Amino acid sequence: MARMKFICDTERCIECNGCVTACKNEHEVPWGVNRRRVVTLNDGVPGERSISVACMHCSDAPCMAVCPVNCFYKTDEGVVLHDKDVCIGCGYCSYACPFGAPQFPSQGTFGVRGKMDKCTFCAGGPEDNGSQAEFEKYGRNRLAEGKLPACAEMCSTKALLAGDGDVVADIFRNRVLKRNKGAEVWGWGTAYGSRSEAREGSKS
Amino acid sequence: MKRLTSLTLICAATLLSACGEKARTVGADAAPYTGPVGAMSTFAAPGWKAGDKTTWEQSMKVRAQYGQNDHAR
Numbered sequence: 001m002a003r004m005k006f007i008c009d010t011e012r013c014i015e016c017n018g019c020v021t022a023c024k025n026e027h028e029v030p031w032g033v034n035r036r037r038v039v040t041l042n043d044g045v046p047g048e049r050s051i052s053v054a055c056m057h058c059s060d061a062p063c064m065a066v067c068p069v070n071c072f073y074k075t076d077e078g079v080v081l082h083d084k085d086v087c088i089g090c091g092y093c094s095y096a097c098p099f100g101a102p103q104f105p106s107q108g109t110f111g112v113r114g115k116m117d118k119c120t121f122c123a124g125g126p127e128d129n130g131s132q133a134e135f136e137k138y139g140r141n142r143l144a145e146g147k148l149p150a151c152a153e154m155c156s157t158k159a160l161l162a163g164d165g166d167v168v169a170d171i172f173r174n175r176v177l178k179r180n181k182g183a184e185v186w187g188w189g190t191a192y193g194s195r196s197e198a199r200e201g202s203k204s
Numbered sequence: 205m206k207r208l209t210s211l212t213l214i215c216a217a218t219l220l221s222a223c224g225e226k227a228r229t230v231g232a233d234a235a236p237y238t239g240p241v242g243a244m245s246t247f248a249a250p251g252w253k254a255g256d257k258t259t260w261e262q263s264m265k266v267r268a269q270y271g272q273n274d275h276a277r
Contacts, residue, residue, distance in 0.1 A: 129254075130247070146249035146263045153271055163268035164261075171273045178275060 003059060003078025004121055004143075005165040006152070007172050008052045011179070012159035015040055015050040022154035023054075026122070027139025033105040035119040036151055052151070052160045054119035055080065055101035063093035063102065077143070078165075079121040084137050089114035121162070122149040 015038050023029065023036045036054035057080045064072040064080065071086035072093075093116060094102040103117045124141030127134035134141060142150060152162030161168040248254060252263045269276055 145247045146252035167268045
């Protein structure tokens, strides 16, 4: 099995916030904390795009690198998790994360003494799988129940894909091919422009 | 003397009245709840057994395809 990953298909995301609602409901996330949120680029302008963002469970996670108390760990499936019993709530991970994933709730067991909280890929924490202690600190552990994250399973347009990186990449690749599109839909060329365009730009 | 006899009879009847009561036992009742068998059985995906890695990986792949790949349906 490869690493667990999220992919959000911006051609499909309709900014319904179903993923956000599913996450909050599944884990009973307190007020003011969003483990997942939908970001819209060029809002209101024709061609606007929305993307659902949470912890991306990076393969080389910057939060893990900067944590002074080493509270982060990675599961066999590549899910980046953290131990709230070790976390000191310093916020370094929040500065390091490019996605703004770490949250700092102030209420309940979720945020006791300012501990950090983030998306767990519905994989809970270091406590026993499915235990009450795990639920109170981290929410449900759906992976241990043989299920995928609630946000992706609830996505109405299936814009948000979650699961084994190879599988979700394959699903996305198939979609792009069915749309008669190539690499220009998403990837290096879209983000940085093609080499020929760059050459033309430098001539003029 | 008569009064004493009748008083004794009344007391005896009162005290022994409980002996005539039929024993009441709980009939066919549902077995008491003993909690889920295995930690995750209540919420686990149907057809998957906790602790079996190979089946889990297969189950995740099938779930990802069935739930998310609408071109494969």
